[in-house]
Amino acid sequence: KVAQTDSTVLVLGESGTGKELVARALHRLSGRKGKLVPVNCGAIPEEILESELFGHEKGAFTGATSSRVGRFQLADGGTIFLDEIGEMSPKLQVKLLRVLQEKIVEPVGSTRSIPVNVRVVAATNKDLKKEVEAGRFREDLYYRLQVVPVELPPLRERGSDVTVLAQYFLERECRSLNVPAKTFGAGTLSALSAFQWPGNIRELENLVQRIAILSEGSEIQPSDLPEYISGSPQTCQIIEATSEIPDEGLNFNELVNRFESHLITLALDKTxxxxxxxxxxxxxxxxxxxxxxxxxxxxxxxxxSLCDDEEARPTFV
Structure with missing residues (x-):
């Protein structure tokens, strides 16, 4: 429904949650004939980003030996994906607001106004409301961008999505590598589902790519996973030591706190x-x-507390 409109979309979520995938899906389903043009606003210096977005005329600045068309013009008839929009400088925020309001761009060093028909999809991992309150992001631009907000939860909160995505990435990689199809064993899928995935979809995708290349056999086992995901033998032994929960139950927070304190003390004593x-x-x-x-x-x-932690405690003989 949203894809088939020209409404501006603001995609919100942690790094690696698949914001560009959403932008590509919106463009593919929109029926727009032009290109999808991605721009990472946080990876390009401000003085270069202005020219990248809006183009420039010959002689507009040192090194501008010829005119250049900007990304908005390249995306004419299509979609522009502005990733990390929260990193955009106040000066460029003003120019972007004008594009959204008037549907025109003005190249650097030019007085010409060029009409563009571009659907804007922006994305950020920042809380733009807080950025507005702090004076780092324009309030009028914020409301122009979030006509349709789309919030992507982190992978750790998406339950069964982990196994579905892992299977999808594995099938895709096997086709790409032109190797026989592989599957995940049940224990492997359980380990993947239990992991927190701080790097979100990007981390999962990279891991599956590595597994597809390095694993042997048609079924991927927990031993094919890195220890930080599958759990080391020592970790598994510790977990298995608590084999059941008593009828009266357990104080989970107290148990975790005590266990954490115990592990820290063991490590400190050992070192x-x-x-x-x-x-x-x-x-x-x-x-x-x-x-x-x-x-x-x-x-x-x-x-x-009496010793520098870079040195071992003194030993008294």
Whole structure:
């Protein structure tokens, strides 16, 4: 329904959630005859981005030895996808607002106004309302962009989507590599579903691509996955030690908190309270570990507070 209109769409979501896939789907279903032209507003310096979007005339600036058509003109009759719109400078926000309002572009160094028929799909991983409140994003542009907002939840909140996407990516990669079809074993799909996917769809897609190339056999096993997803043998043993939940139930938060404190203490004791080394053992960022130690009051358990954490605690003979 939305695809078949010319309404501006604002796609919201974390990095890697598939915002460009949404833009491509909207364009494909729109019936527009022109191109889909993607532009990453956060990856191009401001002085270059203005020329990229709106074009420039010969001599408009140093190095402009010839005229150039901008992305809006290239997308005439089609769709322009403005990714990371929240990174756009205030100056360019003004020019973009004019395009949305008047359907014209003005190349850099020109006084000509060129009409364009372009559907705009923008995307951001920022909270643009907060950016407006902070004065970093124009309120009028915000409302022009979010005629139809589309929010993409992170992959960790999309349940069965993980297995569906993994199967899709695997089938696609096998065709691309021209190798026999492969499938995921049940245990492998369970491990993929349980993982949090901080990098979202992009991380899953890259992993499946690597698995399709490196795995042997027609069925992909948990052992084909990286340990941080499948769980190391040590981690599996720890988890399996709690084999059942008693009839009276468990205090989940208390149990997790105690277990976390226990693991941190074990790592600190093993490294003689060297926090940097303990963080490596636990696969944690050092800052995160220090915050957890302070929050749990674990400094009191040893002499770490008296020592530089880059050095081991002194040994007394």
């Amino acid at each position: 003689n309270w060297n926090k940097k080394a303990a963080a490596r053992l636990l696969h944690l960022n050092r800052t995160t570990l220090v915050e957890k130690i302070k929050k749990k009051g674990l400094e009191q358990a040893g002499m770490a």
